[in-house]
Amino acid sequence: MKELEERILSEGRVLPGGVLKVDGFLNHRIDTALLYDMALEIGRLFEGCGVNKVLTVEASGIALASMAGFVMGCPMVFAKKSRTSNIAADVYTAQVASFTHGNVNTLMVSKSWLSAEDRVLIIDDFLATGAALIGLRDICAQAGAEVVGAAISIEKVFQGGGNRLRAEGMRIESLAKIASMTDSSLEFC
Ligand code: 5GP
Numbered sequence: 001m002k003e004l005e006e007r008i009l010s011e012g013r014v015l016p017g018g019v020l021k022v023d024g025f026l027n028h029r030i031d032t033a034l035l036y037d038m039a040l041e042i043g044r045l046f047e048g049c050g051v052n053k054v055l056t057v058e059a060s061g062i063a064l065a066s067m068a069g070f071v072m073g074c075p076m077v078f079a080k081k082s083r084t085s086n087i088a089a090d091v092y093t094a095q096v097a098s099f100t101h102g103n104v105n106t107l108m109v110s111k112s113w114l115s116a117e118d119r120v121l122i123i124d125d126f127l128a129t130g131a132a133l134i135g136l137r138d139i140c141a142q143a144g145a146e147v148v149g150a151a152i153s154i155e156k157v158f159q160g161g162g163n164r165l166r167a168e169g170m171r172i173e174s175l176a177k178i179a180s181m182t183d184s185s186l187e188f189c
Contacts, residue, residue: 001041004038008176012186018159020178020186026125038153039068049149051072052118054069054074055120056123061124062076064123064125065078077109080107080109081106081107082106092142093106099129099131114140120145120146121149123151123152126153126156127154130162130165150172
């Protein structure tokens with residue numbers, strides 16, 4: 001998506017460890033007009049797929065997932081993160097290693113909000129190693145829900161997660177796909 005690529009080029013900052021900082025428009029201060037355009041594009045890409053629930057993980061996936069849910073006319077559910085083992089019994093859980101923080105989180109979704117009737121679109125702000133997507137897919141499997149696919153704002157293709165999951169048959173649509181990035185250069189696919 002051209003508009004998103006231009007913002008990444010003009011405002012994104014590459015941090016050590018292959019992390020892209022886009023907190024001026026995507027995940028701290030949010031450009032709501034850009035986010036709305038992104039949600040419309042996601043709605044267009046998954047039109048006719050029977051999506052009845054959008055699923056993301058707190059915190060940075062929530063803004064886009066909410067807007068996409070609104071555009072697609074369905075509720076949005078977000079997985080909560082816990083670093084404790086004191087977890088309520090009525091939740092689906094998955095362990096996920098965090099790319100940016102280097103710790104392991106337990107993702108939790110209440111059994112009340114995901115079921116075998118659901119056709120789920122997973123949404124996240126970034127796709128790197130694929131760990132977050134795998135965790136959310138696993139939670140859907142526990143609920144018996146069908147994963148229609150995943151929509152991602154920015155996929156760092158060079159970190160491999162997206163293509164590994166596509167090879168397993170998962171449909172993944174990324175609005176910007178970064179082929180390579182260094183301190184001084186960033187190239188899209
Ligand atoms: P993965 O699980 O695919 O390795 O990483 C995806 C998760 O890590 C996303 O939920 C996102 O919040 C975070 N993440 C991964 N790479 C980046 C990055 O370059 N910048 C930011 N801001 N977050 C990232």
